[in-house]
Amino acid sequence: MAAVPAVVVVLAGWRWRWPAGFDRLVWIPLRSSRRRRRTYRRHWDLAMDASGLVRMSGDVRRVPPLVRVRSSRSVDRVRVEMLPGQVLDDFAAVADRLAQTFGALDCRVHSVPGRPHRIELWMLIKEPLEQVVQPWPTTVEDLTRGVPVARAEDGQVHRLMIIGSHVLVVGATGAGKGSVVWSLLVGLQPAIAAGLVRVWAIDPKGGMELSLGAGLFDRFCHGDATSASYEEAFAGLLEDAVVTMRQRQDQLRGVSRLHAPTVDEPLLIIVIDELAALTGWVSDRTLKKRIETALGLLLSQGRAVGVVVVGAVQDPRKEVLPMRDLFPTRIALRVNESEQVGLVLGQGARSRGALADRIPERLPGVGYVVVDGIAEPRRVRFSYVSDEQIAEACRKHSKALAAEEVAA
């Protein structure tokens, strides 16, 4: 008993001095064990039964075993062994019931890599993405590792792999589409300064959205009152990108299947702020055809040769965005209707927990990311890049260019 105060002081000091280590080694194991006993073990049989996940084999009643619980401050990750014949979708279909039974805000069902018989139920105890996320400092290497752009629900950094992938961002007005685009572009600044990435930007809103970062772009195309037809300029830019793509295809034919960015052959990123202005709303038929043809060619053939498209749009319907299935990375921020989730993230994404239509307005920048080849959508919050941070990235970039000129 005499040692108790000393232990408490040591623990308090540890927590104060090294909070991350304390959380990992003391607080999380203690909390996990308590939540496992008091919340999950106690109600497990009842919850499985009430959700229709119990099976009878002959006279034997079989309940999917609870394997372990890992708790953070906002999420309990509950690992479950599925019974023979059960699949992830059986649990996803009753996720709402499970959340209600265990008193969670929400329940998401994830597969466990390398363990096909197991799944993880992520029980949200408190909104884990409440905090605004600051952008991460980045280096040139992040181009190949994936650019850190968002924080995931489990606290991990979400990296966006831009080499070899077109990216589609969908969200209602004010959902935070800008923060996705700027998290990526500002994160790429070191690679842009190193000459490994070139950005061509199209901003059909007269330059309102992207002009702050114009210092990062090699080409910037926006409509203004003096342009007779700015759609003509958009078509021209896309057709130039197709020419670059064709030249690279000639060079790479028989040499390599995936382009690796170099200073001579950088990754070319075409950023389009409002895709619908190029695909849905162009009234001139000839221009519309030219834009659609060029965009279709880039989306279907560009990524292997280092020409990728990053596009944002409010409305994902086919009439507005006919080629949305050609984007391997798709991001749904807050959308207005539940049907839009499937249009963006694919059939079944909503029943697997991607409730993009339920993201509250007070959480701009929160959304679900789906990457082709990975089964479950990931809920993340993109970093919020302020105007000052965009300006700073442009300043750094022009300094790097000036230093290069002096060196030359």
Ligand SMILES: Nc1ncnc2c1ncn2[C@@H]1O[C@H](COP(=O)(O)OP(=O)(O)OP(=O)(O)O)[C@@H](O)[C@H]1O
């Ligand atoms: N990741 C974020 N974190 C915190 N706040 C954000 C984030 N992204 C955006 N916001 C806030 O939400 C507001 C709207 O964001 P933004 O302009 O990016 O939305 P949008 O989807 O591009 O809308 P629109 O289609 O109307 O242009 C911003 O002014 C900002 O205050």
